[in-house]
Amino acid sequence: MFFRWDWLRPVLTAPIVPTLGPVHPHTLTVDLFEDTLRAAVTDRSFLHYDKDRRWSSEKDETVLSGDVVHQPDHTLIPTLNRRGRGTVKVFAYGHRDSIVDEAAELAVKLAALHDAGKAQVVRPLGPETDSPRGTRIQMKDFTARPCPNPGGPVRPVTDWPTPVQETFAPFATAMATDGLAFLHTQMQAGQCGPVLATAVEDRILGAIGPMEVRPDAIGCLQLMPQYFAVLPEARGQGLGRALWRSAMHWGQSHGAAYQLLQTEVGGPSDRLCQAEGLTSLGFSHTTQA
Numbered sequence: 160m161f162f163r164w165d166w167l168r169p170v171l172t173a174p175i176v177p178t179l180g181p182v183h184p185h186t187l188t189v190d191l192f193e194d195t196l197r198a199a200v201t202d203r204s205f206l207h208y209d210k211d212r213r214w215s216s217e218k219d220e221t222v223l224s225g226d227v228v229h230q231p232d233h234t235l236i237p238t239l240n241r242r243g244r245g246t247v248k249v250f251a252y253g254h255r256d257s258i259v260d261e262a263a264e265l266a267v268k269l270a271a272l273h274d275a276g277k278a279q280v281v282r283p284l285g286p287e288t289d290s291p292r293g294t295r296i297q298m299k300d301f302t303a304r305p306c307p308n309p310g311g312p313v314r315p316v317t318d319w320p321t322p323v324q325e326t327f328a329p330f331a332t333a334m335a336t337d338g339l340a341f342l343h344t345q346m347q348a349g350q351c352g353p354v355l356a357t358a359v360e361d362r363i364l365g366a367i368g369p370m371e372v373r374p375d376a377i378g379c380l381q382l383m384p385q386y387f388a389v390l391p392e393a394r395g396q397g398l399g400r401a402l403w404r405s406a407m408h409w410g411q412s413h414g415a416a417y418q419l420l421q422t423e424v425g426g427p428s429d430r431l432c433q434a435e436g437l438t439s440l441g442f443s444h445t446t447q448a
Contacts (some may be wrong), residue, residue: 160222161196164189166231170252171442173283173296177236177250178220179209181419184374185441192236194376196224206331208376210383213351213369226269233258237269244276249448251282258282261448271447278448279318286439291424293444297437299407299418301382306411309404311397315353316346317367327356328362330390337388339366355405357389357398365389367402372415381416382410387428394427403431 167189174425178195198206201223205212211219228235235254240246247270251262262280270278281289284291317329327374331343345351346369356369367387375381376400385406389399424442433439 160190161227162192162234164255166229167192167234167252168231171255171283172285173443174251174391175250175281175283175296175441175443177205177222177238177248177341178186178218178402180422181440181443183298183375183381183417183419185378185379191376194413195222195236196227199224206376208374210373213371213383214345218342222297223269223273226265227267227448228261235260239269239275243399245270245273246277246279247273247275247446248279248281254405259446263446266448270411271433280446280448282444283309284442284444284448286441288442291442291444293424295424295429295442296419296434296440297422297432298418298440299382299410299432299435299437301407301415301417306404306407307400308408311357311401313355313357313401313407315364316356316368317353318390319356319358319363321330322363323361325357325365326358326361330363330383333390336387337448338386339388342366342386343367355402355409357402359393359398364393365398365402367406370406370409370413372410372413375392377419380415382413384416384418384420389427399427399431400435403435 174182174184176182194206198204205218208335219242220238223237223239226237236250237416247266249262249266251258266278331339351369352371356363356366371383372380422432
């Protein structure tokens with residue numbers, strides 16, 4: 160065993176695992192962290208419960224296991240992402256603020272060593288954090304209460320008439336920064352689950368998807384993260400809420416026990432999730448080293 164759980168567990172202020180991202184607290188064990196190191200040894204292989212398996216046959220990000228710093232009061236876990244010019248991230252687990260400077264120094268050193276274009280520090284923070292920045296980690300618990308179908312102009316893209324379906328392409332292009340253009344390519348290739356869309360006057364104005372349920376590290380079914388966007392000019396009409404509730408109804412109807420989401424603090428999706436009563440599990444704050 161590489162990690163001492165009595166050292167690591169007290170500094171896990173938020174359930175974030177390198178290369179995997181947010182996980183349900185019930186899967187947060189020393190084995191999960193050990194698995195990420197074992198996967199790194201085989202180089203670019205996926206763990207069987209890795210959500211990114213949906214998009215690629217090869218893992219982009221792996222742990223630099225030989226450079227992990229593991230001490231009684233803090234743990235630094237560096238990763239290397241090979242996309243583009245490359246990015247080194249150092250996940251800084253610990254309570255003292257000076258850990259960020261130590262993590263930044265390690266990130267810069269490893270970025271130079273691996274000829275990576277970026278060096279970053281990822282700091283997990285607890286849900287009690289005052290004035291948080293970055294990304295909020297939220298959880299929807301499908302076992303807590305029913306998620307009724309909200310009705311309204313929401314249905315799978317493929318269930319809309321052909322002229323409406325054809326408006327998805329310009330919608331996806333307009334919302335490319337939210338990942339919808341990428342999602343559209345996956346849809347065209349038939350490589351993802353259904354995508355829900357809302358349309359008004361025969362034009363798609365918002366979408367959420369793909370809708371997929373998969374088991375987590377201990378076999379519990381989770382609704383996988385989706386791309387979610389509504390055109391700016393169509394916001395404020397309740398379309399985003401209808402899409403969101405339709406997606407939650409779909410997830411519960413297909414056996415999911417929960418969903419984890421990452422939302423930009425203060426953004427539209429963040430405000431929606433807060434209003435919908437999701438549980439905040441903490442925050443992830445990324446800075447350039």
